[in-house]
Amino acid sequence: MIETGTEEYSADNGTQLTPEGAIANLQSSDLSLRYYAAWWLGKNRVSQPEAVDALIAALEDEADRTELGGYPLRRNAARALGKLGNCKAVPGLITCLECSDFYVREAAAESLALLGDKSAVPKLIQLLDGGVAQAVQVPGRPHLTQPYEAVLEALGAIGATEAISLIRPFLEHPLPRVQCAAARSLYQLTQDPVYGEFLVKMLADGDLKLRRVVLGDLGAIGYLGAADAIAQAQVENSFKLIALKGLLENQLPDELDNPSISPEAIRVMNLMDSLL
Amino acid sequence: TAVKNLAAAKDPAAIPTFIAVFGYNNPAAAAVAVAALTEFGDLAVPELLNQIDDYNYGARAYSIRTLAAIADPRALDVLISTAATDFAPSVRRAAAKGLGHLNWHKLDVSQRQLAINRALEALLFISQDADWSIRYAAVVGLQALAKVPEVQQTIVAKFSDMLHSDREKAVRARVRLAYTQ
Numbered sequence: 001m002i003e004t005g006t007e008e009y010s011a012d013n014g015t016q017l018t019p020e021g022a023i024a025n026l027q028s029s030d031l032s033l034r035y036y037a038a039w040w041l042g043k044n045r046v047s048q049p050e051a052v053d054a055l056i057a058a059l060e061d062e063a064d065r066t067e068l069g070g071y072p073l074r075r076n077a078a079r080a081l082g083k084l085g086n087c088k089a090v091p092g093l094i095t096c097l098e099c100s101d102f103y104v105r106e107a108a109a110e111s112l113a114l115l116g117d118k119s120a121v122p123k124l125i126q127l128l129d130g131g132v133a134q135a136v137q138v139p140g141r142p143h144l145t146q147p148y149e150a151v152l153e154a155l156g157a158i159g160a161t162e163a164i165s166l167i168r169p170f171l172e173h174p175l176p177r178v179q180c181a182a183a184r185s186l187y188q189l190t191q192d193p194v195y196g197e198f199l200v201k202m203l204a205d206g207d208l209k210l211r212r213v214v215l216g217d218l219g220a221i222g223y224l225g226a227a228d229a230i231a232q233a234q235v236e237n238s239f240k241l242i243a244l245k246g247l248l249e250n251q252l253p254d255e256l257d258n259p260s261i262s263p264e265a266i267r268v269m270n271l272m273d274s275l276l
Numbered sequence: 277t278a279v280k281n282l283a284a285a286k287d288p289a290a291i292p293t294f295i296a297v298f299g300y301n302n303p304a305a306a307a308v309a310v311a312a313l314t315e316f317g318d319l320a321v322p323e324l325l326n327q328i329d330d331y332n333y334g335a336r337a338y339s340i341r342t343l344a345a346i347a348d349p350r351a352l353d354v355l356i357s358t359a360a361t362d363f364a365p366s367v368r369r370a371a372a373k374g375l376g377h378l379n380w381h382k383l384d385v386s387q388r389q390l391a392i393n394r395a396l397e398a399l400l401f402i403s404q405d406a407d408w409s410i411r412y413a414a415v416v417g418l419q420a421l422a423k424v425p426e427v428q429q430t431i432v433a434k435f436s437d438m439l440h441s442d443r444e445k446a447v448r449a450r451v452r453l454a455y456t457q
Contacts, residue, residue: 276373
């Protein structure tokens with residue numbers, strides 16, 4: 001299978017930043033240095049308390065604004081905090097769910113999904129207010145009124161079973177991407193294979209971009225029933241390998257307790273081997 | 277279908293044409309060409325090595341996959357440099373897997389050990405790569421190479437090391453699978 005231009009390049013960014021330098025740069029008078037520092041701290045997973053505190057402070061930045069009123073530094077800070085794994089960031093991220101900038105709300109929801117803290121659930125549920133009827137495109141913008149995919153996925157990742165009845169209608173949202181996010185979330189909340197099969201069907205029917213999204217979803221939920229469909233999907237091998245890795249990890253118990261490998265895990269690895 | 281008809285003819289004169297198909301950005305045609313060239317086997321190797329496309333990585337990936345499938349040790353140099361330094365992870369993975377499966381018995385006894393050691397060295401090197409999928413492919417290559425008695429002990433030691441040190445559960449699982457097979 002041909003793989004056109006979408007693969008990750010293993011390039012090094014070649015900068016001389018240190019964790020201390022990046023933390024200091026978050027206060028720099030040069031806004032572009034702040035923006036870069038926030039990204040850099042997340043990418044390099046600099047999780048020392050000073051970095052976390054500085055990034056939390058950056059969630060309230062007022063200096064860095066776009067022409068449309070967006071908050072670029074807040075977006076990067078919110079994304080970075082998801083990667084650092086420190087739940088101290090949760091209250092600040094929850095506040096970001098009310099930010100006027102769509103992309104700040106989206107980044108906050110994604111990071112809250114990674115941090116998995118239950119206290120975010122009520123505010124996340126609020127973003128679903130009005131249900132599917134409200135989930136329409138903002139005129140003149142390339143996005144919906146709320147970051148629905150990120151919110152639905154966060155509710156699933158956090159285990160917000162109280163949101164199941166609010167999530168289910170999104171299976172019928174006009175956008176397939178949103179339907180997939182709902183299915184992914186519902187699978188995580190119920191473990192009902194019907195939602196896994198929903199995604200498998202999307203993998204067969206969707207266009208290339210959607211197929212890549214669905215592979216990400218199937219990998220995230222580790223739905224074993226999708227293994228063969230993933231291996232045969234018309235998508236670049238790199239995406240398929242990552243999805244199968246998600247399935248595999250879901251089949252691996254704690255190694256110290258149980259060093260043997262299940263037949264299911266072996267089957268997934270055989271598929272992965274065939275994609276190398 | 278033109279490619280399929282050409283494949284049915286099994287005429288070695290068509291080898292360069294099949295390789296050219298790799299550059300057409302047509303996965304279905306390329307799959308037929310890979311199968312046809314693999315069937316030619318060793319006969320196709322000199323042309324494959326000659327015609328590797330340095331600019332089109334899609335085409336290069338097909339060449340490397342085909343060379344890996346034919347497993348002729350004349351591809352050793354290309355597979356080593358590809359596995360270690362190519363910028364496209366998919367091509368590196370194909371090369372790594374191929375390095376473990378070469379038909380060593382086709383080499384003179386005088387060259388064989390050197391060639392095996394070079395493949396081993398390349399695979400040990402990339403088993404430390406930053407990209408988990410490259411390390412995974414290195415394990416698959418090393419597992420195959422471990423069939424050679426002279427290098428088995430080194431590979432088992434490497435596996436035992438990776439079992440403790442690799443940070444990805446999936447890679448460690450693949451190492452454990454290699455142990456049991």
